[in-house]
Amino acid sequence: MILYHTTDGPVVEHERRYYGIPEDWDGLFNRRDLAGFMRRLTRRARPLARRPAQSTLLPPIGGQEVWAAGVTYRRSRVARMSESKRAGGSDFYDRVYHAARPELFFKATPHRVVGHRGVLHLRRDSKWIVPEPELTAAINARGRIIGYTIGDDLSCRDIEGENPLYLPQAKTFTRCAALGPGILVTGRPMPPGTVIVLDIRRRGRSVFAGATRVSEIRKPLPALVDYLYRDNVFPVGCLLMTGTGIVPPERLCLRRGDEVRITVQPIGTLVNRME
Numbered sequence: 001m002i003l004y005h006t007t008d009g010p011v012v013e014h015e016r017r018y019y020g021i022p023e024d025w026d027g028l029f030n031r032r033d034l035a036g037f038m039r040r041l042t043r044r045a046r047p048l049a050r051r052p053a054q055s056t057l058l059p060p061i062g063g064q065e066v067w068a069a070g071v072t073y074r075r076s077r078v079a080r081m082s083e084s085k086r087a088g089g090s091d092f093y094d095r096v097y098h099a100a101r102p103e104l105f106f107k108a109t110p111h112r113v114v115g116h117r118g119v120l121h122l123r124r125d126s127k128w129i130v131p132e133p134e135l136t137a138a139i140n141a142r143g144r145i146i147g148y149t150i151g152d153d154l155s156c157r158d159i160e161g162e163n164p165l166y167l168p169q170a171k172t173f174t175r176c177a178a179l180g181p182g183i184l185v186t187g188r189p190m191p192p193g194t195v196i197v198l199d200i201r202r203r204g205r206s207v208f209a210g211a212t213r214v215s216e217i218r219k220p221l222p223a224l225v226d227y228l229y230r231d232n233v234f235p236v237g238c239l240l241m242t243g244t245g246i247v248p249p250e251r252l253c254l255r256r257g258d259e260v261r262i263t264v265q266p267i268g269t270l271v272n273r274m275e
Helices: 025-029 034-044 074-083 090-098 157-162 164-171 221-229
Strands: 002-006 009-014 017-020 065-070 103-108 133-139 145-153 177-185 195-202 205-213 238-241 259-264 268-274
Touching: 009 025, 009 034, 017 034, 034 145, 034 177, 065 145, 103 164, 103 221, 133 195, 133 221, 145 221, 145 238, 145 259, 145 268, 157 164, 177 268, 221 238
Parallel strands: 065 238
Antiparallel strands: 002 009, 002 177, 009 017, 065 103, 133 145, 133 238, 145 177, 195 205, 195 259, 259 268
C-alpha cells in the first residue's frame, strides 16, 4: 500500500484503487499499526472515483523533520574522500565508513522540502551541485519504521569538499530536498535486491544514469534509527535519508531546467526540475 499526501488529505493506493482517509497527516503518520489500519479501511471504504491528480500531490511530510545518514555506501566514501582531500578531511570519511557510529545530520524542515514534480533550488554560491538519490525511511515518534519513500538529498559538493565543517551550508538551504511520490507503508525491511535508479535529463536527453542496490548500504537501517533517536525526541516522527551509492562524474553539475528522475520500485518514480 502506498500512502500519498494530497491537497485533499491523505490517500492510500491499494490494488490500483484509491481511498481517502479523513485524518490529518501527522496523526495518521503516528497511528499504531498503520498498515493494519489502512488494510481495514480499504476493506470497508468506498474507493475514490478517480486517481488523485499529480497536481494535488504534496511531499509525504507534515511536521516531521528530515535527517540524513552519510557515507553509508562504499561509492560515497570514495567520492567524499576525493573531494575533501585538498582540505585535509579525507581521512574523516574513511573513519566514519568503518565506525560503528554513523554520520547523521539534519537535512531539512518541512518548508524546505518539495514533492513529486516540485522544483528544487540550485544554490547560487555553488558550482558543483548534484542529486543524491536515497531510500528514505519514514519513522514515527516511537522510533519505528512505518515505511519507505524516495528522497533526493540535493548537495553542493564543492562547498562540502572545501571543508567538512561547511556541511550544513552544502546540504541545507531553500528547497534543498525532495520526497515522494508517496510512502510504501510496510513493517518489513526493503528487500536487499531493491534497485535505486537515477536519471539526469537535460533538454530531454539523459546526461547521466546510474543504479545501486539497497544491499550496498553498509549500516543496517535499524542501527541508523537507533543512533538517530538516542537522547533525541521527534514529537511527530521524522524521515531519514539513508545515503547514496550513485555519484555522477566530477564534470557534471546540475543546471537550471534539468530534470532528475529517481525510481525505487514499488514506491514509484520521484521527478523534480532544477531552478
